[in-house]
Amino acid sequence: xxxxxxxxxxxxxxxxxxxxxxxxxxxxxxxxxxxxxxxxxxxxxxxxxxxxxxxxxxxxxxxxxxxxxxxxxxxxxxxxxxxxxxxxxxxxxxxxxxxxxxxxxxx
Amino acid sequence: xxxxxxxxxxxxxxxxxxxxxxxxxxxxxxxxxxxxxxxxxxxxxxxxxxxxxxxxxxxxxxxxxxxxxxxxxxxxxxxxxxxxxxxxxxxxxxxxxxxxxxxxxxxxxxxxxxxxxxxxxxxxxxxxxxxxxxxxxxxxxxxxxxxxxxxxxxxxxxxxxxxxxxxxxxxxxxxxxxxxxxxxxxxxxxxxxxxxxxxxxxxxxxxxxxxxxxxxxxxxxxxxxxxxxxxxxxxxxxxxxxxxxxxxxxxxxxxxxxxxxxxxxxxxxxxxxxxxxxxxxxxxxxxxxxxxxxxxxxxxxxxxxxxxxxxxxxxxxxxxxxxxxxxxxxxxxxxxxxxxxxxxxxxxxxxxxxxxxxxxxxxxxxxxxxxxxxxxxxxxxxxxxxxxxxxxxxxxxxxxx
Numbered sequence: 001x002x003x004x005x006x007x008x009x010x011x012x013x014x015x016x017x018x019x020x021x022x023x024x025x026x027x028x029x030x031x032x033x034x035x036x037x038x039x040x041x042x043x044x045x046x047x048x049x050x051x052x053x054x055x056x057x058x059x060x061x062x063x064x065x066x067x068x069x070x071x072x073x074x075x076x077x078x079x080x081x082x083x084x085x086x087x088x089x090x091x092x093x094x095x096x097x098x099x100x101x102x103x104x105x106x107x
Numbered sequence: 108x109x110x111x112x113x114x115x116x117x118x119x120x121x122x123x124x125x126x127x128x129x130x131x132x133x134x135x136x137x138x139x140x141x142x143x144x145x146x147x148x149x150x151x152x153x154x155x156x157x158x159x160x161x162x163x164x165x166x167x168x169x170x171x172x173x174x175x176x177x178x179x180x181x182x183x184x185x186x187x188x189x190x191x192x193x194x195x196x197x198x199x200x201x202x203x204x205x206x207x208x209x210x211x212x213x214x215x216x217x218x219x220x221x222x223x224x225x226x227x228x229x230x231x232x233x234x235x236x237x238x239x240x241x242x243x244x245x246x247x248x249x250x251x252x253x254x255x256x257x258x259x260x261x262x263x264x265x266x267x268x269x270x271x272x273x274x275x276x277x278x279x280x281x282x283x284x285x286x287x288x289x290x291x292x293x294x295x296x297x298x299x300x301x302x303x304x305x306x307x308x309x310x311x312x313x314x315x316x317x318x319x320x321x322x323x324x325x326x327x328x329x330x331x332x333x334x335x336x337x338x339x340x341x342x343x344x345x346x347x348x349x350x351x352x353x354x355x356x357x358x359x360x361x362x363x364x365x366x367x368x369x370x371x372x373x374x375x376x377x378x379x380x381x382x383x384x385x386x387x388x389x390x391x392x393x394x395x396x397x398x399x400x401x402x403x404x405x406x407x408x409x410x411x412x413x414x415x416x417x418x419x420x421x422x423x424x425x426x427x428x429x430x431x432x433x434x435x436x437x438x439x440x441x442x443x444x445x446x447x448x449x450x451x452x453x454x455x456x457x458x459x460x461x462x463x464x465x466x467x468x469x470x471x472x473x474x475x476x477x478x479x480x481x482x483x484x485x486x487x488x489x490x491x492x493x494x495x496x497x498x499x500x501x502x503x504x505x506x507x508x
Contacts, residue, residue, distance in 0.1 A: 013331035018270060019209035020332050022318040023308055 003027055033060075037080035039095040041073055047092035054084035054093060113291045119282035120145035122250040122289055123189070123215045123275070126257035128153050129297035130213075133184035136164035136175035140194040141227045142279040143217040147189065169194040173201035173212075180210035181319045183309030185261070188212065191279060192219035192233045199237070205272045206241030206336060208319060211264030211304075212272040214242075215257055218381065218432075219279040220469045228470020229279040231380065232433040234409075235443045241336050243273040243343055244410040246380040250287035253277040255360055256407075258292070261301050262350045268342040276409075278382040280470065292358055300357050340411045347408050364413035366405040369395050370420050373402025375485040376459075378417075378448065379430035380406050383466070383473045387430070390478045401482065406444065414451035421452065424459040425489045428481050432467045441465070441498040462494055466501040477502050 003024035017023065050070060055063040062078035064071050073084075085093040117125065123146050127135070135154070137147045154163035162179075166172045172188045180186040190198060195216055205212050216234050220226040234244060245260060247253040253275065260273040277283055292300070308317040323329050348363050355361025366384075368391060370376065377387050384405040394401045404420060406413075421427060431442020440446055445463035452458045464481055467473050481501065488494055 008328075011331075013328075013334040014338075016328055016331050016335065018307075018335060019207065019319070020321050020323055020328070021208070021308060022321055023315065025316045025318075 005030060032076045034074075034076045034078055037075075037078060037098045039080045039082060040075065040098045040101045041078065041080065041082065041084050041093045042096050042101070043070070043073060044092050044094065047090045049090060051089065053087050053089065057083050057087045059083065113293065114288060115291055116286050116288055117250060118145065118284055118286050119250040119253050119277050120217070120284065121149055122254040122287070123257050123277065124149035124153070125291060126254045126297075127187060128159055129292070129294055130185070130187065130258065130261050130301050131159045131298075132161050132187045132213075134162050134164065134176070134179035134186045135188060136166050136172045136179065136186075137188045137190070138166050138169050138172045138194060140169070140191045142219055142283045143189050143191040143194065143215070145283065146215060146217070169197040170201065173198040173205065176212050176214075177201060177205050177208065177210055178310075180205070180212050181208065181309075182311045183304075183306035185265075185304040186210075186212050187214065189215040189217070191217040192221055192227075195233045195237060196221060199240075202237055202240040202242060202272075204320070207332065209270040209336075209339070210272060211261075211270055213257065213260045213264055213275065214272065215253070215275045215277065217279045217283045218276050226469040227279070229281050229382075230432045230468045230470065231276070232468075234274060234276050235433045235435075237274070238410055238443060241271060241340075242410060243269075243271055243340070243347075244276060244408070245273065245347075246276045246407055246409060247278075247282060248382060248384045248405060249289075250277075250282055250285075251289035251360070252407075253282055254289060254291070255354065255358070255362065258297060258301060259347075259350050259354050259362065262353075263343065263347055265304055266342075266346045266350070269339050269346055271336070271339045271343065276381065281382040290358070290360075296357055300354065343411050344408075344413060344416075347411075362407060364406075364408040364411075364416055365420075366407065367402065367420050368405065369400075369402035370404065370424075371402075372400050374400040374423070374425045375482075375489050376402045376404060376421065376424050376427045377430060377481060377485070378404040378406055378427060378444065380409065380432065380444065383430055383432065386473050386475065386478055390475060390482060394482060399482075399486070401485070409444070412447050412451070414447075417448065417451055418455050421455075421459055422457075426460045426462065426485050428485055429461060429463050430473075430481075431463060431465045434465050434468065439498060445498070460488060460494060462488070462496075463498045464501040465498065471502050473502070 062074040085095045154161045176186045176188045220230045221232050245256045256275045264273040351362030391403045429445040441463035
């Protein structure tokens with residue numbers, strides 16, 4: 001069974017699976033948890049030498065790697081724990097206030 | 108098929124254990140507490156002797172008993188536990204999880220007072236506290252009904268339109284430890300009636316994995332799941348009657364949401380739960396023989412509360428006394444059955460007067476004399492006397508100051 005939840009906010013209470021049981025495995029990728037963040041890791045690509053330490057340490061697999069290179073951070077799932085910024089040997093990741101960053105985006 | 112009667116004399120706890128033997132659950136996780144202990148004792152012996160295929164888990168507390176029951180039910184098993192009083196109290200947070208996850212767990216609860224002062228005898232304060240926990244609650248008048256209700260509870264809980272846990276109430280000591288005459292059903296008939304459990308999912312089925320007990324606070328559909336539980340309760344009003352009727356076909360003993368006694372022409376009535384109905388019934392029969400238009404409603408299903416059905420049966424009644432074996436400590440509002448019945452009657456055009464008798468707390472007997480006092484009060488009120496006190500404490504010592 002593939003659980004299509006793209007319009008879940010429009011569902012009637014009758015449509016939800018009884019007891020909140022989820023019978024569609026591997027759907028946690030649909031559950032965006034980035035909203036928990038207080039601090040946001042912001043990457044400075046100029047300082048990065050692609051050692052991939054951030055990728056190895058990230059507990060939420062939120063470091064985006066393409067063709068062996070870090071290209072960004074997945075803010076849909078990054079919870080802002082700051083491990084990447086602490087472990088980065090070249091200080092290429094800075095933790096910034098999430099509220100201020102969001103305000104900047106919204107301007 | 109010719110069915111010979113199988114009449115036995117059993118104490119209530121053994122009658123329940125006998126029903127559990129016939130249900131033959133996959134898992135029973137339980138912890139002993141007076142007066143429920145005898146159920147677990149008898150049943151664990153059956154499990155040890157291999158009479159049942161049940162995996163009996165001797166847990167270290169009631170909190171663990173319900174936790175284990177929830178896990179086993181989510182794994183797709185048919186699961187039972189049983190408790191009393193403080194044990195039910197210790198299960199509290201898990202009661203809501205069992206109903207919220209829609210797990211059809213069946214739990215006989217031997218009604219006993221809650222401490223303090225410590226008291227092991229019967230009243231309904233334990234299960235009444237759990238009335239809003241999303242469990243179906245069936246009350247039993249005697250050992251026969253405790254046995255019959257346990258068998259039916261399995262069918263009700265597992266019905267696809269319900270999938271809610273069920274508590275089967277039996278009065279501590281009065282039913283649980285008194286020898287009673289009852290008819291047991293033959294194993295074949297009991298097993299055919301109970302049938303097989305077909306769980307929608309199982310945590311143990313790796314080819315069809317499921318995730319149970321998920322976090323729901325970010326997107327927030329909690330409210331929707333609660334509405335589904337309420338719908339399950341409403342469906343139960345129908346299903347309890349269907350299962351009760353089917354049970355009647357198999358055994359000759361039919362059940363509904365409540366049992367009306369002499370209500371067709373009753374002008375005064377008593378509504379009660381559990382073993383008190385035996386005492387009330389015998390008095391009512393005497394009174395009816397003497398030509399007094401009195402009836403009784405034995406409330407079997409307290410959750411769901413059959414409000415519309417009770418309104419119908421109370422049409423034409425002048426005064427009704429509600430017997431509550433627990434207090435709600437609301438400062439004069441009366442016991443839980445009283446409150447709910449009055450709420451149910453609020454929209455009725457010619458509603459009867461309703462008075463409350465809180466009785467039997469901590470196991471105090473409901474004697475014939477006390478029952479007669481209630482009936483006298485009802486007759487006087489029906490005859491035009493003004494109600495002195497809406498909420499009465501029946502059998503309370505009111506002697507020297």
